[in-house]
Amino acid sequence: MLLSKTSEYALQALIYLAAQPPGESVLSRDISDYLHVPAQYLAKILQDLAKRGVLDSFKGRGGGFVMRSGAEQLNILEVVEIVEGQPFGQGCVLGLKACADETACPVHTQWKPLKAEVVGLLSKQTIGSMAEAVRAGHYRIYLPGTELNMRPVRTPSKDLS
Numbered sequence: 001m002l003l004s005k006t007s008e009y010a011l012q013a014l015i016y017l018a019a020q021p022p023g024e025s026v027l028s029r030d031i032s033d034y035l036h037v038p039a040q041y042l043a044k045i046l047q048d049l050a051k052r053g054v055l056d057s058f059k060g061r062g063g064g065f066v067m068r069s070g071a072e073q074l075n076i077l078e079v080v081e082i083v084e085g086q087p088f089g090q091g092c093v094l095g096l097k098a099c100a101d102e103t104a105c106p107v108h109t110q111w112k113p114l115k116a117e118v119v120g121l122l123s124k125q126t127i128g129s130m131a132e133a134v135r136a137g138h139y140r141i142y143l144p145g146t147e148l149n150m151r152p153v154r155t156p157s158k159d160l161s
Contacts, residue, residue: 002118007080009037010045011127012141014079017055017065018072018131025064035141045083052082072128077119079127088122089115 003011012035020026028046032039046065050057054074056066080088092099092108093115099105133139 003080004084005041006045007083009035009042010049010083011076011079012037013042013046014049014054014067014071014074014127015130015134015141017067018127019134020067023066025058025062025066027064031065049082054079054082067127072126072131074127075123076125076127077122080122089119 013031016031016034017026028043029039031046032042035042046055047057049055050065054068054071056068058064058066074082077088092105093111094105094107096105099108101108130139134141
């Protein structure tokens, strides 16, 4: 709702990748199938995240995308700003070209404190903490009712030896 589709898909894909065992590469089409998002659109987003240093990308057999070390510490706000290329919420909520305290739109004074709250919330949630909640079964990142057709988020296997 507040985020672009590009940001939403990037966040969902990053949570999915962070929920995988460390170092395991995943094909973009597997991620798009799991999340039910357009494959070509997601592939472009993932390539962009790789160019910006969030993911590693590997071609060929065993290829795919992998979270770079430390990327799980990115928070929602940082990811949105990486994807969008500009600070979150910088523009007018109504889309006006000039909106500031001096040239306020009709909702500026009401939106300003809410925006500060939203920014605070988005900066507290990391990709890693959200992935951990998904792995623990507290939340899901797939469409309800489609669980049986989905590739499960895998948890690292425990070596019993």
